[in-house]
Amino acid sequence: MASLKIFQCFFLFSLLGTCFGDKILFLLPLASRSHVHVFEPLMKALGERGHEIVNLSPIVSKNMPPTVKQIQLITVDDLMGKMPDPFEQRKLGTLRAMLNSSSVEHMHTACIKLYENPQLSDVLKNEKFDLVIVDVLLNYCVLGVIPHFKAPSILVSTLAAPSYLSTFFGNRLPPSFVPCVFLKYSDQMSFLERMGNTLLDSLFAFMWERMFMLRSEEMYKKYLPNGDQLPGINEIQANSSMMFMNSHFTLNYPRPLLPDVIEVGGMHTQPAKKLPKDLDEFLSDSGKDGFIFFSLGSIVKAKEMPENSRKVFLNVFSRLKQRVIWKWETETMPDLPPNVKLSKWLPQQDVLGHPNIRLFMTHGGLLSTQESVYHGVPVLGLPVFGDQDLNVLQAERGGYAKMVEIVDITEEKLESAILELIDNPTYAQKAQTLSKLVKDLPQTPLDKAVYWTEYVLRHKGAPHLRSAARDLNFFQYYVLDVAAVLIVLLVLIIYLILCCCKTIYRRTCGKKSTRNVHLKKE
Known part of the structure; x- marks a missing residue:
């Protein structure tokens, strides 16, 4: 085994001219599929540079170098299988849905199953790490692993970090122009909006701590070795070396950031590759009218949408000149029009980069929004939960998108929005302009993330970056x-x-x- 490791290191040394040998734990055992996609490029890049990676994740990522060891403690079905119907949750309102007690209980049940897996005990007993990188939004119940290993840590927020996360770095976000992630506000708010934004931001931080963080802290103190001696969640976050935010100032509203809070939005974006033959033929044969790409992401199951909504989409699609490629979880659908093709899985960026694409219909997840801008494609947003409303509204204000409410959608609203986005060239032009902006950087977001990760490793946690604001109360x-x-x-x-x-x-x-x-x- 040792000789194999030396050979791998020597092979990487010959390719890259270096072999770092640092050992990094990627701690995302409760991450959703989209959250894992944020981390995969960084994990792969660090592995290719000779770092030894251990990845705790519900998804086994493909095409990883031999330096990446993947341990699946629970599956995606364990994590997401019994989540409440997102379309019904949508009717409750975004904030109520996010703080729904059944969702919180589901996450805690998944966390208990995680701790009962003996593979986690093996890692805790037998491994040592130079750095821990953690998906902070969904993995509070395992944050105690960081002080257990006595290693520096980098927290990663898979969205533009809300104030209750960045505050621990001394990076308080002014509610006067940084909207709460659950509100449909821009960065230019009226007095009443600023008041509502301030109150809800504070209220949500309080409820998040009471409903989620305190129970998560109790859990890791119960299950981890010497758990009663481990610090609390707030202290763990305040002692972290750095935070990566999956945001970009051209897509998310600009905000003041300290040097240990780094924007790396778009790490996963990449040029389109050649599509599978059958898919390429369907999309390439769409001619001058082009095609529309429709996907509700990896968490929302399109097949679970109400039947009346499904018929609205089908009826509108049947009247369009464009072909439609629809991410759908089954291979067949009754009364499917001839211009619509279903697919259980699609290489999203390769489809978005196809020259014939005219429109991307999406739930408005941050990764999808970033990919649409990277490839310069107009967006029809159909948000369902979380930060999707804010993402789509920012895209709409950016001039390359329109929003339609999915729970009360009608044929008239949907068709009007589609035709406006396709027939009015200003949306495509704006998308292309933003595409140039997100690519006009001194280094790619991935290169930036790799640099700062290795910076933290080189400088033993980089404590010199820490602002004194970490020690100040409100x-x-x-x-x-x-x-x-x-x-x-x-x-x-x-x-x-x-x-x-x-x-x-x-x-x-x-x-x-x-x-x-x-x-x-x-």
Whole structure:
């Protein structure tokens, strides 16, 4: 085994001119398929550079170098199989759906199953790591693994990090122009919107901690070795070396970031490759009218949409000049029009990069939104949950998208939006302009992520990047304590001035009035 490792390292050395030998744990055992896709390019790139990778994930990624060891502790079905119907959840509203107690219970059940897997115990007992990279949004219940290994850590937010995550790095996001991920606001808010944004941002952070984080902390302290001695979740996050955000300033609203909070949005984007023959023939034969690509992502099952909604899509598609390629979970569908082709799986970026594509109909997941811009394709957004509303609204304000509400969709609304996006060239032009912007960078997002990962390794956690703001509470950070003292001092000074004026008035004006009285008597 040792000789094989040396050979692999020597082989990589001959290709790359270096062999690092650092050991990195990718901690994403409760990550959804889309979350894993964020990490895969970084994992592969680091493995190809000679780092030894151990990946804890519900998905076994393909085409990984031999330096990447993959351990599947639970499956995607264990994680996502019994999630509530997303279309019914949509009717509840985004915030209520995200904080739904059944969803939280489902995540905790999956976490218990994770801890009961003996492979996790083997890793905890027998492995040592130089760095831990963790998908922080869904894996709170395993954050105790970081202090267990006594290694530096990089937290990765698979969306533009909300304030309750970046705050631990001292990077508080002003609610005056950074909208809460669950609100349909832009970065230019009215007074009432700023008030609502501030209140909801604070309320959600409080509820997230009470409903999810505290229970997750109890869980890892119960299951991990010496768990009662491990620090709490807040302390673990505050001691992390760096945060990677899957965001990009041209797609997400620009925000102030400290040097240890790095934007790496679009790590997974890549030029299109040649499509499988049958798919390529269907799309290439679409001619000058082109084709439409329709996908609701990996979590939402299109086959579970209400029957009346399915018929709306079919009826509209049957009237279009364009062909439609539809990601659908079964191979057949009743009354399927001849211009529509179903597929259980599609190489999304290769389809988006096809020259005949005219429109991408998507749920508005962040990865899909990033890919549509990278390939310069207009978007019809049909958000279902999470940050998808905000993603689509940002795309709409960016001028390359339109949104249609999926739970009350009608043929008129859908057809009108499709024709507007296809027939009006400004949407495609805007998408192409943004495509040039996201590619106009000094280094690719993946190269950037690799550089900063190795930077943390080289500098033993890079503590010199940490801002003193990490140690400040809310009142200190916004100098509200200073403002309170200054206000008290100002009030006191005004009071003293008034008292002095009153005393002077009495002494001067009082004497004059007394003198006048005496003069009158005389």
